[in-house]
Amino acid sequence: MKRLPHILAGTMLSVSLVSFPAFAQQAGTPVETQAPNAPDQQPAFSGQTRAPQPPEAVSIQTEVVAEGLPHLWAMEFLPDGRMLVTAKQGAMHIIGTDGTAGPEIANVPEVLADGQGGLLDVALAPDFESSGMIFFSFAEPRNDDGNGTSVASARLVADDQGGGALEDVNVIFRQTPGYEGNKHFGSRLAFGPEGELYVTVGERSDAEPRV
Structure with missing residues (x-):
């Protein structure tokens, strides 16, 4: 990455x-x-x-x-030299090669933007140039089950206005059990040499959820 x-x-x-x-x-x-x-x-x-x-x-x-720019958390270089960035409050933007930020990418899931939570890391799929697939992690609100680190896949479809949308958004991993806290979500993403996706998660800081 x-x-x-x-x-x-x-x-x-x-x-x-x-x-x-x-x-x-x-x-x-x-x-x-x-x-x-x-x-x-x-x-x-x-x-x-x-x-x-x-x-x-x-x-x-x-x-x-x-x-x-908003409160950024992570970024990836796109094949054309632009940057895909995540903002903690729950937005993605494409930054042009001239430094101009495009409009928010549509269809980003709801995130828990509280404490250390928010929209977190992002990684391009190894075959991004042909598939357009990205993977991103976020602090996911889970109603009565607290919250937790989740990872989703999606296809990034850029438009000619410097923005775009996520399509086929699918949560592929949820840290369980959920917990009502706002710290230590972990959340780095990295692809291994054979295409496997590694995800880091946090211990949620408080003594109660630690194992």
Whole structure:
């Protein structure tokens, strides 16, 4: 899945250029030196949660490519160079190569836009150029059963106004059981080398739903 390296959510999209100046701290020393948050949880091996410091730090330079956007969560580059973005409040937009945001994509399902919930990740199907299929995750309201992370497939049909619609929307995964909370929905999507779709889900933060 390809993404812009840096997104300033809610205001603009920016691209990032990186350079690698020398890093003062000795390479190989742990990045994190504070005590673990959960001292009773033991790592599988010594240093498991203490990644070593890289030998060189990354310097980031940003360039704004689009402004005035809603609170964005994720994006994918379309084959023609435009960007398909998801907005937390439940909207999808196509961003033109000139940085102009098209109108909202029609037929996006209802989302729970509360706390950390909303319209979340998006991924193009490996055969997107021929099928037009996309997959997206969202915090789904479930009436009396709380809410949860769900994943849907749909066919993206673009129009000549910079927008378009989702067709054949189908929920293919629901995290169960539902829970009446608004945190830790997880929700990254990635395709494997054989076309399998990987989905991350959260533990919903509160102690009650954790297993």
